[in-house]
Amino acid sequence: xxxxxxxxxxxxxxxxxxxxxxxxxxxxxxxxxxxxxxxxxxxxxxxxxxxxxxxxxxxxxxxxxxxxxxxxxxxxxxxxxxxxxxxxxxxxxxxxxxxxxxxxxxxxxxxxxxxxxxxxxxxxxxxxxxxxxxxxxxxxxxxxxxxxxxxxxxxxxxxxxxxxxxxxxxxxxxxxxxxxxxxxxxxxxxxxxxxxxxxxxxxxxxxx
Numbered sequence: 684x685x686x687x688x689x690x691x692x693x694x695x696x697x698x699x700x701x702x703x704x705x706x707x708x709x710x711x712x713x714x715x716x717x718x719x720x721x722x723x724x725x726x727x728x729x730x731x732x733x734x735x736x737x738x739x740x741x742x743x744x745x746x747x748x749x750x751x752x753x754x755x756x757x758x759x760x761x762x763x764x765x766x767x768x769x770x771x772x773x774x775x776x777x778x779x780x781x782x783x784x785x786x787x788x789x790x791x792x793x794x795x796x797x798x799x800x801x802x803x804x805x806x807x808x809x810x811x812x813x814x815x816x817x818x819x820x821x822x823x824x825x826x827x828x829x830x831x832x833x834x835x836x837x838x839x840x841x842x843x844x845x846x847x848x849x850x851x852x853x854x855x856x857x858x859x860x861x862x863x864x865x866x867x868x869x870x871x872x873x874x875x876x877x878x879x880x881x882x883x884x885x886x887x888x889x890x891x
Contacts, residue, residue, distance in 0.1 A: 684852065685821050685824050685825050685828065685852070685856060686802050686803060686805075686821070686824060687850075687852060688824075688828050688850055688852040688853040688856055689734075689798075689802060689824040689827055689828050689831070689853075690795075690798065690799060690802060691849075691850040691852070691853055692827075692828050692831035692832055692835070692849060692850070692853045693730070693731045693734075693791075693795050693798065693827075693831060694795060695831070695835055695847045695849065695850075696727050696728070696730065696731060696791070696831050696834075696835050697731065697788070697791045697792055697795050698847070699727075699835055699838055699839060699844075699847065700724050700727065700728055700784075700787060700788050700791050700838075701788040701791075701792075702842065702844065704842040704843075704844060705720060705721075705724050705784050705788075705838075705842065706784035706785070708720040708841070708842060709721040709724075709779075709784055711841075712841075713837065713838070713841035714837050714840045714841040715837055715841075717772045718772055718776070719776060719779065720838070720841050720842065721776075721779035721780075721784070722772065722776040722778075722779045723834065723837060723838050723841060724779065724784070724787060724838060725776075725778045725779040725782065725787060726771070726834060727830075727831070727834040727835065727837075727838055728787055728790065728791045729778075730827050730830045730831050730834070731791050731794050731795055731798065731831075732790055732791060732794045734794075734798065734823075734824075734827055735794040735797055735798055735801065737811050737812070737813070737823070738798070738801050738802070738805065738811065738820075739801070740812060741812065742809050742810050742811070742812060742817075743810035743811060743812030743813070743817030744810065744812075744817065745810065745816075745817055746810045746816075746817045746818050746819045746822070747816045747817070747818065748822075749818060749819075749822040749825055749826065749860070750863055750864070750867065751816075752813075752816070752818055752822070752826060753826075753864055753867075754867060755816070802824070805820045806820075807819075807820070807821070811823040825856055825860060826860075828853050828856050828857060829856070829857050829860050829861070831853075832849045832853055832854070832857045833857070833891070835847060835849075861890040861891075862874065862890070864890035864891065865888045865889065865890040868888075868889075868890060869885070869888050873885045873888055874888050
């Protein structure tokens with residue numbers, strides 16, 4: 684169930700954000716170009732804290748399909764140097780500069796504690812209002828699972844720590860969604876070849 688996958692992934696992220704290595708490397712470059720460790724930790728934490736904010740806000744009116752959430756977003760295909768992606772990076776770095784590692788860890792823990800009751804209580808037809816569009820609540824949580832799993836790996840690699848294994852449900856959901864995005868970006872045949880035929884595999888089928 685995606686709700687349990689979200690809560691499990693959030694707990695994994697919260698544990699990593701609390702690791703002493705985050706504080707020790709806060710201002711050091713991360714594995715993502717342009718992000719410091721602190722900026723990346725803040726961006727990872729946002730997947731938990733912002734979810735609480737959005738679920739606490741009034742619901743939206745209409746929802747789009749989850750794949751459209753990505754295909755309609757400029758940051759997905761515009762490259763790391765685009766204005767969309769630079770904006771994400773700059774907001775993360777600015778927010779990291781306004782907090783401390785200890786305060787960030789406490790903020791994530793507090794948000795997760797509330798989400799453990801807030802997430803299961805959401806009605807299935809709840810629409811999460813994202814401004815330009817909305818998503819059904821479980822589709823929205825699926826997008827957060829993807830972000831949590833991917834950026835937990837990014838942060839662990841940045842700290843030279845073993846990446847915590849995602850729960851089976853979170854791993855399945857992330858792989859399925861990345862597969863759908865990769866197929867949208869590259870077409871089905873390149874994805875099939877990459878998975879089934881090493882000798883004909885394209886150089887990349889990266890979804891993001």
